[in-house]
Amino acid sequence: MRAARVEAYGGPADVVIRDVPAPEATPGHVVVDVAAAALNFPDLLLIADRYQVSAPLPFTPGSEFAGRVAAVGEGVTGLAVGDPVHGSVFSGALAEQVLAPATAVSPIPPGLSMVEAAAFRVTYLTAYHCLVTIGELAPEQWVVVLGAAGGVGSAAVDIAVRLGARVIAAASSPERLAVCKELGAEACIDYTTEDLKLRIKEITGGGADLVVDPVGDRWAEPALRAIRWGGRFVVVGFAGGEIPRIPLNLVLLKNITVRGIELRTWSARLPEETARAREGLATLVAQGMRPLVSEVHDLDDVAVALQRVADRAPTAKVVIRVAD
Structure with a gap:
């Protein structure tokens, strides 16, 4: 099968297309014929070996995918060959087939296309946890979303608006804010x-109730300082580059709750909360919610697409079309 491969750590230009052996279904896992895979900022960190966890060389990048089940491993229930699913893995999604734990895939919510489903699972599930599971967002509360035109950011804006919150979007250009x-x-x-x-x-008029921060860097502290007494601050990532050093006296004096979420470990450790979040998202999809996709590239152009993400050029999600 064809797959994007990282054979030496570096940048988008170092990602190449190779023919590699197709995966076989192992106990507790499924093989999925990938129709589409979405790109995320952590993919760039993994390719550069700057992510919190390294991927041994050589490897296939990509975490977020949608397609149809091609094979089912021993012990898997609730999934059958041909089922349309979307899922997430640590790496391996940018290929014609991906091997994934059965617990890491789920049926595509009715109404989503394969491209939309690939752009949906990681970012929208992360955003939902930030806002609802951790953030305890209530209608009419003020929520500030940093990096609001990025993957998690745009999902957080979308979900928060639909849940009745008052949303302040913070981003780096007029085009993104539009x-x-x-x-x-x-x-x-x-x-x-x-x-x-x-x-x-x-x-x-008094401070935000909740801040969702996928950016970090020099914008985290001013956002924290703008939270009202008893507000919440949710750390998602550090797309801005630097990991900020937060003055803990601010947390103390304003009784702020600071929480973090890393979806890979969250989903594994808290399956019940994850299941409730998926139900909540499915309800919003049934009401018309769809992820924004600004660019769709073919697998052969994955290096170009990754460079677009690195340059922060897209105004919404970037998806790789792997199969029709």
Whole structure:
């Protein structure tokens, strides 16, 4: 089968297409014929060996996929050959077939195309946990989403608006903020030109109830300072580059709750919470929610697509079409 491969750590240009052996179903696992796979910022970190966990060389990158079950391993129940599913793995999704634990795949919510399903599972599940499972978001509360036009960010804006929250989208350009406005954000902040803390306080009149932060870097602290007494701050990642050093006295004096989520370990350790989140998302999909996809590339162009993500050029998710 054809697959994207990383044979030496580096950048998008180092990702090549190779013919590799097809996987075989092992106990507790399924093999999926991949129709589409979505790109995420952590893919770039994994390719560069800058992620929290290394992938041994050579490897196939990609974590988020959609397709049909091709084979079922011993002990797997509830899944059959031909079932349309979407799922996530640590790596391996950017290939014509992927081997995944049966617990890491689930039926595609009715109404989603394969491209939409590939762009949905990781980012929307992460965003739902940030807002609901961890963030305890209630209608009419103010939520600030940093990196609001990115994968997790746009999903968080979308979900929060549909749950009745008042959303402030913070992003790095007018073009990105325009996308957030289309998703229903009540207010927008360009944090490259505006004072993030000041603007959040001006807009909310007293501080945000919840901040969702996939960016980190120099924007985490001003966002934290703009949280009201008793508010929540959820750490998702560090797409901005630097891991911030948060003054813990702010957390103490304002009784702020700081939580983090890393979906790979969360789903494995907390299956019941994950199942409830999927049910909540399926309800929103039935009501018309769809992930934003700004670009679709063929597998042969995966290096180009990854470079687009690295350059922060897309205004929504980037998906690789693996099969028709």
